[in-house]
Amino acid sequence: MSDKFESFACNSGFSSPGGPAAKNTPTDPKNPEHVALWRKAERKRLRAERQDLSVAQRTEIGSALAGHLKQILNDRFDGAKGMVFSAYWPIKGEPDLRPLMAELHEAGVTVALPLVETKAAPLTFRLWTPETRMVRGDWNIPVPPPDAPVVTPDITLAPLIGWTTDGFRLGYGGGYFDRTLAALDPKPFAIGIGFETAHIATIHPQPHDIPLDLILTETGLRSVER
């Protein structure tokens, strides 16, 4: 096999039919356009993979994650009572932590949800309670209505499609969490939430990528900020 062919075969930005794209690397990991193409293929692969989970598996994973999260909030934030905790309304096979949102609300935590109110800008966060009448927001994601108060999270969950051991996250590709973490001062404590199977070796970090403080899967803590 010539060098030329070998380099093409190993460096395709797309998943090969027989193997996971995670094994591939972008054609040029320093080229933002190549990395963006590679990320697109990785998102597609990881999203397809998580669709295969059964309802029972999802329920079990959701309650394992909720248990780990409560432990973290107790250990690190004394339960987070009186703090603003931003969660997410699950879409596209994300772990469902809505029972935990209600439980935290009952325990005196201020629960919020993220909204895309302006494209390509930081997220807005609005207050959520179990009585909140959700409406459809950007991308059809259910969100609190426009009259729900805007709040600033102390702690934020970042649902993820892929995660790395050094705390980087692959999301849906809007760049919203990175913009939000870059804009907020003080930066909220950011906890990535995802499936254990969504581990990838690297996201080929770019200057805009901000690592999360913790990554949590159903297995427990998988990455802790150094």
Ligand SMILES: Nc1nc2c(c(=O)[nH]1)N(C=O)[C@@H](CNc1ccc(C(=O)N[C@@H](CCC(=O)O)C(=O)O)cc1)CN2
């Ligand atoms: N449940 C949940 N809510 C959430 C998030 C999330 O990840 N999960 N978000 C976390 O950020 C925000 C929404 N994120 C979004 C990310 C991308 C696009 C979007 O339009 N994506 C384009 C592709 C962009 C690209 O590849 O350049 C698309 O699919 O057409 C919309 C919303 C806020 N709410």
Ligand SMILES: Nc1ncnc2c1ncn2[C@@H]1O[C@H](COP(=O)(O)OP(=O)(O)OP(=O)(O)O)[C@@H](O)[C@H]1O
């Ligand atoms: N702080 C920032 N300022 C300006 N643009 C940004 C910033 N952060 C990210 N972006 C833009 O967003 C695009 C998508 O970023 P990335 O691939 O990291 O998305 P993501 O983290 O997967 O998405 P999301 O957080 O919405 O789920 C990047 O190409 C980049 O141009």
